[in-house]
Amino acid sequence: MNAWGIIKTIIIGGSTLVFFFLLWFYNPFKHVEHYEVDEEVKQIIANPWKKTESGKTIAEEGRELFINFCSSCHSLRYDGIYLMSIQTNPKWKKIEKSAGRPVYRHGILYKDRFFVPKDVYEAFAHDELQQLKASLGQVPPDVSTLYLARGEGYLYQFILYPGKVLPGTSMPPMFNPQADPQAKEKVAKIVAYMKSVNTPPPKEQMKRNIMGILIIVYFIVAGLLLWKYRENLLKRLGYH
Amino acid sequence: MGLIEKIIDWVDERAHIREIYRSLLVEYKVPKNLTFPYVFGVLALVTFAIQIVSGMVLLLYYKPSIADAFDSATYTIMGEIPFGWLFRHIHATGANFFMAIVYLHMFTGIYYNAYKKPRELVWIVGWLIYFVLILTALSGYLLPWGQLSYWGFIVTTEIPGSLADAPIFRDFFKAIAETIVLWMKGGYVITDITLGRVFGSHVLIYPLILLALVGIHLYLVRAAGISNPDGIEYDKKKHPDKFVPFHPYMTLKEGAYVMWYLAVFFFFVFFHISHFLPPDNFEPANPLKTPPHIAPEWYLLAFYEVFRSIPSKFWGFVAFNALLILLLLLPFLDWSPLKSARRRPLFFIAFLVFMFSSMALTILGSMPPTPMNAKLGLIFATLVFGFFLSLPIISFIEYGWYKAKGGEQQ
Known part of the structure; x- marks a missing residue:
């Protein structure tokens, strides 16, 4: 050339x-909006599968916090959490088993949690959801995938200061950092839990990374070998 | 080995595979000086195959109903099914790569004037492939049933509605606009019926049309022969030294490129998927909540920018359709027999203007619609139109030079 x-x-x-x-x-x-997680609780969200002093993982603690603080309005269907008023209904327990299937995610089976199709759940919980709509203006959304949609920074800031992040929202502030010194930690645990529902655990992620690297290396090497083979072959065939 | 050879012999006696292999691959001669961009055709074919295979796997678990679509894609495929995530990542990456490769393939064709006689039909069928591909991409975009899917589809189907904004014959255009919108949506509101139609088109109708068109495209390439980057059509019999057998000379070269292409492809699949599975689309579709920034995917941003930078909706709609039609008419606008930007200085400059303007339009399309951006969009849109409309004149001037020089051997 x-x-x-x-x-x-x-x-x-x-x-x-x-x-x-x-x-x-x-x-x-x-244009992209940025929300930051406070330095002191970043570690909590970084690895939701880490065991705490209580012997449970951060994700499990976050799940309990979610059920206590959030599930009166929000469901998290991908991990078998439905509105509190529904969960206590004995009829629902039967429907869960007949219409749903146990939660199975990234190779782990959760026998006591059930994934129920959206239409079945919304039909069963129609009255409760409409009551929430009447008092809040809209049905509080299911938050199964909100971690993927909004990211940890947004969720963390929004749960702590709902009105500040989204003016006019009907979501009440459930945690007050001024009154409760553990508020930030609790919120971080909830975000960590939501992360654990949507991202593969470290072991699975490691498998995926190794798989990716092997595949990429394979294709690079295969390309090089083909190139080399072609050069030798062309020399033998007389195409310089 | 003896047994395998016997089996092959047995098959060959009945199917004559060796004969077909010789005549289609070894005795098929292609120009020796093909440059790197000629590989994009093969890469497009490979990506098409990837899309079909990964799509088949996704098809096993996807549920085309409003209640189940989002969950089947985000819960079942991404979490429950072993390696479901892999196939969704591959399909999403493949969709973006397919459009990218097709654009690169088109620009290569324009640069080397591969659309000129005797290859006009190749270009026209290629344009049809591009058009059906856009339809496939648009229909596939709705299936995950996220916020972006839903609102992207609404915006796209509303665009033909701009015809109702016509300065004259308003009632006539309004009727056409409403009909087109109704056709695309399958009703006045988006329901299960729309999703079913879009799903069926995406998984069966469009792929079948694409397969047929790709077959015709490949046949036409074989029939007319591959163009030469130098822009000179050599006779295969008179200049055997300018040609090489397709196999093994080209197959091994392109095979190596395909391998490296797949390495890049899988880098995106495993380590950089966030641009192909955008976060906003992990929020289920909500007809009551419009997301703040709705823009089409990147491969349509250039058309979108042309559409929105023109103040009148009607003329914006006319303009971006005219652009598509001009692209189709390219072989007839650029009428002179001179080929390849290598030998055509004026065309080379025009090509650069066209390429950079299309890129600028795409980037502008991803930015917020400020008055400044609209003005820039208008300038670049004019340049793109300028490229197409100046082609007959460029052809005329360059052909004049060529004749003045005595018209050396084509």
Whole structure:
């Protein structure tokens, strides 16, 4: 290739690479809102599967906190948590078993939690959900995947200071850092729990990473071998 | 080995595979000087295969009903089914890569003027593939039933409604607009019926059309022969030294490129999926809550920017459709027999303007709609139209130069 060819390749190839970098890696022109988790509780959210002094994992403690503080309005169906008023209804226990199936996530079976299809649940809980709507203005959403949609920073700030993050929201502040010194820790545990529902545990994540690296290395090496093989073959066939 | 060879011989006696292999691969000659961008055609084919296979796996667990769609995608496929996440990641990455590769393939074709005689039909069928691909992408986007899916679909189906904004024959255009919107939505509101239609189109109708079109596209490429980056059509019989057998010369080269392409592909699948499975789409569709920033996916942003930077909705709609039509008419706008930007300085400049303007439109489309951005969008849209409309003149001038030089050997 002559000098002009190299310049053309750099201009066209380079700008194509920059273009896709902007689209698929980092776009400085795009407006993104940032919410930060407080330094002191970052560790709690970082690894929800870590055991605490009580012998339970952070995620399990977060689950209990969620049931106590959140489940009067919010369900988390992907982990078998439904409105508190429904959970206490003995009829629901039967429906859970007949219409739902035990929660099975990332290779772990949770025998005592049931995933019930949305329409079955909403039909059963119709009255309760409508009551919530009457008092709050809208049905509080199911928060199964909210961690993926909003990220930990938003959830943490929103649960602590709902009105500040989303003005006009009907969500009440359940935790007060001024009155309760453990409020931030509790909120962090709830966020950690929501994270544990939506992300694979460290062992599974490690498996995925190893699998990814092996596959990528395989393809790079296979490409190199094909290239080498081609060169030898072409030499033998007389195509320089 | 003896047994395997015997079996192959047995099959060959009946199916004549060796004969077909020789005539289709070894005796098929392609230009020796094909450059790297020619690989995008093969990469598109590979990605299409990936999409079909990963789509088949997703199809086993996806449920096309409003109540179950989101849960089947986000709970069943991502958590319950072993490796379900892998196939969803592959399908999402494949969709984006498919569009990217097809765009690169199109730009390669434009750069080397691979749409000129005798390859006009190749270009036209390729354009049809691109069009059906956009439909496939749009329909697939609704299936996960997240907020982005839902509102993206609403916005897309409302765009033809801009026809109702026409300056004349308003009633006539309004009737057309409403009909198109109704057709696309399958009703006045989005219900199970819409989702069923979109699902059926995405998993069966569009892929079947695509398969047929890709087959025709490949046949036409074989029939007309691969274009030459130098823009000179050599006779295979007179210049055998300019050609090489497709196999093993090209197959092994492109095979190696495919392997490296897959390495990049799987980097995205395993380690960088967040741009292909956007976070906003992990919130179930809610018809009562419009998300703040709705924009189409990146592959449509250029058209979207043309549409929204023109103040009148009607003319915006006309403009971006005109752009698609101009793309289809490319072989007839650029009429001179001269080929390849390598030999055409004016065309090379026009191509750069076109390429950078399309990129700028895409980036602008991802930015908030401020008056400044609208003005920039209008400028770049004009440049893109300028590229297409200046092609007949560029052809005329360059053909004049060529004739003045005495018209050396084509």
